[in-house]
Amino acid sequence: MxxxxxxxxxxxxxxxxxxxxxxxxxxxxxxxxxxxxxxxxxxxxxxxxxxxxxxxxxxxxxxxxxxxxxxxxxxxxxxxxxxxxxxxxxxxxxxxxxxxxxxxxxxxxxxxxxxxxxxxxxxxxxxxxxNAADATPPPPEPTVATTPAVPVTPVQPAIKLAPVPNGKRDIIVAIDAGHGGEDPGASGSRGQHEKDITLQIARELQRQINGEKGFRAELTRTGDYFIPLRQRTEIARKKGADLFVSIHADAAPSSAAVGASVFALSERGATSETARWLADSENRSDLIGGAGAVSLDDKDKMLAGVLLDLSMTASLSSSLNVGQKVLSNIGRVTPLHKARVEQAGFMVLKSPDIPSILVETGFISNSGEAAKLQSSSHQQALARSITSGVRQFFQQNPPPGTYIAWLRDSGKLAQGPTEHVVRPGETLPMLAVRYNQSVATLRSANNLTTDELKIGQTLEIPATVLAAQQ
Ligand SMILES: [Zn+2]
Known part of the structure; x- marks a missing residue:
């Protein structure tokens, strides 16, 4: 008492x-x-x-x-x-x-x-x-202050080395839907949230990549919840990813800004003021959802840590390569904000061992583009163009032991992909025969809803698989 x-x-x-x-x-x-x-x-x-x-x-x-x-x-x-x-x-x-x-x-x-x-x-x-036996809590997010500046182990994830039947494993693409949970990302004037758009596009991209023989797509985030940035790359690594693609939608102070961009990590910092601004606002999401140990005041230090801690030359050149291919494909379905791959200090691109790109699919701060980004037809077109870029990159650079490497090494993968500009009198079935493709493949590679072609229209012709496709 x-x-x-x-x-x-x-x-x-x-x-x-x-x-x-x-x-x-x-x-x-x-x-x-x-x-x-x-x-x-x-x-x-x-x-x-x-x-x-x-x-x-x-x-x-x-x-x-x-x-x-x-x-x-x-x-x-x-x-x-x-x-x-x-x-x-x-x-x-x-x-x-x-x-x-x-x-x-x-x-x-x-x-x-x-x-x-x-x-x-x-x-x-x-x-x-x-508390389930198989669900272990994720480790606390390391802050920059406690991140040791250890050389990063050159990881070939164990999962990749695991026995694969016939040495024809799938190429694994980790798709990262930006933001999530209490971190909505950028917001449109009509209340659109970047986190919702990125998840929709990521799911569509996964569906399309899974439809490509020799590829498998894994999502870092499957619902509306927050994942710290470093954990996203950890998930990709655990899945044995050969490529990491982070999906975002931009915001800018000027509502006139439009267009898509593709980023790879910079080695020496952002290549433009815009890129630097973006890098800040993207990295800031860890401050929104993280365990509170990082404050906004640390952001320069954090970025500095990111930028100093790079040992990823090989990955970076692959990232720039795949980024350029994705960018040129996206340029066929939407205006580009920047015509070449930009480089910035996004933390989510920091995997030293996995080629990584960040796709800003458009500006949610522009009301017209925000509406487009919400439409499933535009989401499909964006996903289709990213899929094409990824496919083209891996057909030229297949990781050893993959089905695509086997196709190439056994001469079953012809030169390609290529483009075809439609001339008068040409039909889709005609082009399918000429390029040894099925009509369905041409249709899907170009996101066509009808078989009608327009004169002057540019079609993507995927790399040809020479072997009879049974
Ligand atoms: Zn974002």
């Missing part, structure tokens, strides 16, 4: 202090994202709070005490497919909020506060990591 009295007294003192300092804070909204191995809750706050959390069993619960706050929003959260069965709240004191999360099974919670940045105010982030 005396302890309780003491606690009450301390509590009163805290309340008195809190009333002065932080009692004004309100939980303005609560957002929830489900990732494959964890559930993230983000409490948006009107000011700083103190918090603590603890778990209870039988039944499993997680209790989050948010001191110096009141609840200003209903707790209607999308808890389907999460370990959460319900979320309740009560005001323990007029300024101390308790949120109880009822659980189907125990989780491992982790929490941290984030200070305001350009996009958000104060936040409290609570991650509920699944």
């Amino acid at each position: 005396r302890i309780r009295a003491l606690v009450a007294l301390v509590g009163l003192l805290l309340v008195a202090y809190a009333v002065d300092a932080v009692a004004a804070s309100q939980v303005k909204s609560v957002r929830l994202w489900r990732a494959p191995d964890n559930t993230r809750l983000v409490f948006d706050l009107s000011g700083p709070v103190e918090h603590s959390l603890f778990t209870l069993q039988s039944p499993d619960r997680l209790v989050i005490d948010i001191n110096g706050a009141t609840l200003g929003t209903p707790l209607n959260l999308p808890i389907a497919n999460t370990p959460i069965t319900s979320v309740r709240s009560a005001q323990r004191t007029p300024t101390d909020l308790r949120v109880v999360i009822d659980l189907k099974k125990a989780v491992t919670p982790k929490s941290f506060s984030l200070a305001p940045n350009q996009q958000y105010g104060n936040r409290l982030v609570v991650d509920l990591f699944d």
Whole structure:
């Protein structure tokens, strides 16, 4: 009883202090994202709070005490497919909020506060990591300050060296949908979010690449949740990726800016002021979703760390090569913002061992382009052009042990790809015969919805597989 009295007294003192300092804070909204191995809750706050959390069993619960706050929003959260069965709240004191999360099974919670940045105010982030034996929590994100400047191991991921039947493994393309979860990326004037557009294009790109014999596509992100930048390249590495393609949509202060760009990592920093600006705003997403140890003030240091820590000449020349091929294909379906591959210090391109490109598919800050980026026909066209560039690159540079390398080495891959400008009287079936392709292949390589050709139209003719395709 005396302890309780003491606690009450301390509590009163805290309340008195809190009333002065932080009692004004309100939980303005609560957002929830489900990732494959964890559930993230983000409490948006009107000011700083103190918090603590603890778990209870039988039944499993997680209790989050948010001191110096009141609840200003209903707790209607999308808890389907999460370990959460319900979320309740009560005001323990007029300024101390308790949120109880009822659980189907125990989780491992982790929490941290984030200070305001350009996009958000104060936040409290609570991650509920699944306890399943096969779901291990991802390691904490290393900050630049703690990243040792070790030479990067020249990794040929073990998965690539694993026995592959007949030495004809698929070429693996990791597709990274930019942003996600509480990091929406750029926003359009009609509320379009970059994170949604990038995921839609990434899924379409995966579908198309998986339709190419000898290729397999893997997504780093499969839903609306945040993945730190370094973890995205880690996922690609674990999947044994031969190529990393990050999909984004641009924003610029001027709403007139339009067009697509392709970036590879720079060795010495950004090649233009625009690129540098972009690099900053892309890297900043780790500050939005990360564990709070990196502040905006560190951004120059972080970029410097990125730029200094490069040992990737071979990957970079491959990145520039594949980037140029992707760029020239994209230029056939949408205006280009820059006619050549730009280079900037995007952290997501930092894999020293995997050729990596970042495709800015267009400017979401331009209302016309934002509408296009949301349309499935344009998304398909963009994905088709990226697929073509990737295919062309790997037909010329197939990694050893892949089906495409086998095709080339056994003389089954003819020269190509090439382009054909349609002349009067030519039909798709006629061209299919001339180039030893099926009509369906020509149709799909050019994203044609009808077989009608226009005089002067440029068609992409994929590299020919000379062997009978049975
Ligand atoms: Zn982006």
